[in-house]
Amino acid sequence: SAKEAGRNTFRFYTQGMNAEAMRRLEMETGLRRALARDELLLHYQPLLNLATGRIGDVEALLRWRGKDGGLISPGEFIPLAEETGLIVPIGEWVLHSACDQARRWRQDGLEVRVAVNLSGRQFSDRHLVETVRRALTESGLPPRLLKLEITESAVMRNAEEAVRILEELKALGLEISLDDFGTGYSSLAYLRRFPIDQLKIDLSFVQEITRHPDGAAIVRGIIGLAQSLRLQTVAEGVETVAQRDFLKDSGCDLVQGFLLSRPLPPQELAALLRREPG
Ligand code: C2E
């Protein structure tokens, strides 16, 4: 495209390049290499079902192992991956890798549903449905064990089109969660039309629960809205017992956060699942 051509041309104008552009170019090159050389990995964070007391779901969270061996978090590289379009091949890798992992856990007797995050650019990629279908068939994971997390802002960008894409994805037999709920601008009319299963309450609201009465009221309001639309609720970023107790009292279905566990490498997550009361 013209945009890509523009970016390539830009590379030759190093004289005028400022420090920020240099840093970004370095990171883009690094990210391409990371994808090619297997320097990307997934950690998994468990979600606790408050009614059953069991872990039925885990969320796959992307990490990049940098040159020094340290892990770089997605907040630092997803925005650039979005801008450059690299998020599309990276997202495909994430899907395949997460489905494969969940299928292997299942073979080992640990049945959990795996949630995979999709960013705005991935959601509007016209090959998305085919990519997801392929990840499912190639891994052999039953579709009900895959959940896609799509942010409220990504679906609201073009809500009419989003309804169509979500319907195609749902037809594959998987689950869909609306991530970071409450941070975007949802049209309630669309919320009703989206074939989704779950609202995921953004951690910024969860953290306000015990800090401010309004925070607690907002969370109760979101849970009430979800219940009236027959959607499940997940609260992310649950760090304290007080937050968890409030969420349980308010009828929230699932909780996720450091109180239960940080995102873990696959072997550690498997060990945690094995320690669960049978
Ligand atoms: P998200 O999907 O909303 O994920 C929740 C983030 O909150 C994760 O950050 C998680 O590690 C963090 N978190 C979990 N529990 C707690 C807690 O108790 N307290 C606090 N303060 N934070 C908690 P992470 O792993 O850095 O990911 C950040 C964001 O990057 C994600 O937000 C998601 O939007 C994006 N992301 C992560 N993995 C992928 C991916 O594979 N593909 C795409 N497209 N985006 C991804």
Ligand code: MG
């Ligand atoms: Mg998420």
Ligand code: MG
């Ligand atoms: Mg979230």
Ligand code: MG
């Ligand atoms: Mg979030």
